[in-house]
Amino acid sequence: MLNMMDTSFDNCIKCTICTTRCPVAEANLDYPGPKQAGPDGERLRIKNPELYDEALKLCTNCKRCEVACPSGVQVGTVIQLAKARHGGFKKGPRELMLSHTDLMGSLSSTAAPIVNVITQLKPIKKLLDKTLGIDERLTLPKYSGQTFRSWFKKQEAEQARFERKISFFHGCFTNYNDTTVGRHLVQVLNAMNIGVSLLKKEKCCGVPLIANGFFDKARKNAELNMGQFADALDSSECVIATEPSCAMTLRDEYPEVLQVDNHLLRDQIFFASTFIARELSQGNVPKMKPLNLRVAYHSPCHLIKQGGVIHTLTLLNQIPGVEVIMLDQKCCGMSGTYGFKKENYQTSQIIGQGIFDQITELNVDYVVTDCESCKMQIEMNTDHQVLHPLTLMSQSLI
Ligand code: SF4
Ligand code: SF4
Structure with missing residues (x-):
């Protein structure tokens, strides 16, 4: 059972800096802003759960309030956990579809040419809009006919010849939708004399699951991923992610939101640019x-x-x-x-x-x-x- 309470709200000094940095508060007058939705609201919700405000669903969890806060209040996290405690996540078929990226990816990529044509058709987009509430004005992401993992199989022998090696957490989008960034990471690191290996198994980092309220599933994924990292770090220097939200989730959301302890491995999990910038500063320039x-x-x-x-x-x-x-x-x-x-x-x-x-x-x-x-x-x-x-x-x- 997850502990759905973040006590950092108690450090709020009511400076309102967070509200000046919130993109949603600026764009939508229905949103009370991070101070009111986060620490102020939390004090009220503890006293009386009926004071939970439905407007919390408007928060994007962008974390800009947390970056701005001088007191270290984890405002975005306070809001996400409050939504979870008070039934603030609507978990319908749309949310299931948008958040279970592993499942959707493995089903869709096997029939990618058909799925890609169908999801761009106007009548289908209209149907998704009317039935699921996925806005028809958007272009839905395409799927790749070949997953990144299957492309990588042919690279394994080449990667084995490198003395230095990192483990790549490719994430769902690179595996199922567009393998480009993963392939380019391999090229860049190889040019820096570093080989790439994949985890034996990886699950979605959990960011879309958290954003749609599937905390238990996100936690299961986190536990599996951390186990894989521990095994992989026996033979590689670190774990690298090319997607900022994956890196943030693996490093910060696991302990702070999902209570999955990562303190022994956290310093060996890097966002790709962070790892590469360090190499460049040490003279490893391709x-x-x-x-x-x-x-x-x-x-x-x-x-x-x-x-x-x-x-x-x-x-x-x-x-x-x-x-x-x-x-x-x-x-x-x-x-x-x-x-x-x-x-x-x-x-x-x-x-x-x-x-x-x-x-x-x-x-x-x-x-x-x-x-x-x-x-x-x-x-x-x-x-x-x-x-x-x-x-x-x-x-x-x-
Ligand atoms: S995390 Fe939520 S409250 Fe904080 S800045 Fe982003 S939208 Fe606003
Ligand atoms: S920036 Fe931090 S301290 Fe200031 S009002 Fe927001 S949560 Fe409170």
Whole structure:
């Protein structure tokens, strides 16, 4: 049984800085903001559970309030756990579909060509909108015909020849939807004389499960993943994730939200840019050719939460001939599965508008971001193609 209470709310000094940083409070007047939904509300909810406010469902769990808080209040976590305690998660077929990414991925990728055509058809999108509440204006992610794990099987012999080795936590999106980032990670690390291995088994990190209220399932996944990490770290230096939300969940949400102890392994779990930036600073720089590109970089909320933006900028600045323009550090509004829900579509668009406008005004070749859900949102709302930093680095390898 999970302990659904985060006591950090007691440290709140009522400065309201968190509210000034909340993208939802700015975009949707129905949301009371992190101070009121988090620490203030928690004091009331403890006294009287009937004071639970349905507006908490509007929180995206972007964690910007936590980054801003000078008192270390885990506002996003306080809100997620309060929703869990007070029945604030609607767990219908849509939530099941959006959150059980392992299951959906394994079913859909086996019939990817058919699934990809069907889910882009207007009548099907309308049907999903009317029956499930998945907004028809969105482009649903496609599935890959070949999973990353099956692509990797052919790489295993090559990877075994490297003396140094890391374990790659590929996550659901890279395995089932788009294997590009995983393949580029392998290329980049190999160029730095580091081999890649996969965990014998991995489950979804749990971020969409937490966001949709499936805490018990998320915890089971966390326990399996931590067991796999412990085994893998006998023969590899560390575990690397290329998706910021996966890295944040494996490192921070496991102990803080799911009460899965990771303290013995946490320092060996890295976001990809963090690991690569450290290698670059120690002189392990792969041979690269100039790309002559101007790119705009969008920093994902969950990477900001980990303090990892500087590491991605270090990586990008190391690629010759790439001019990097830093976009305002604003949320794109998608927040994983949040923006897919019909009732959140408008809020999601209002939140992202600032970023969409800024990109449209800039004259850049590409937008770069580390997060797949930010990529989807930006590509749906601008004319720009969005690349992962590792894709750009792999293009420059000689
Ligand atoms: S997690 Fe994000 S959306 Fe939720 S209260 Fe904090 S800043 Fe607002
Ligand atoms: S920023 Fe932290 S201390 Fe200030 S009001 Fe928000 S939760 Fe309280």
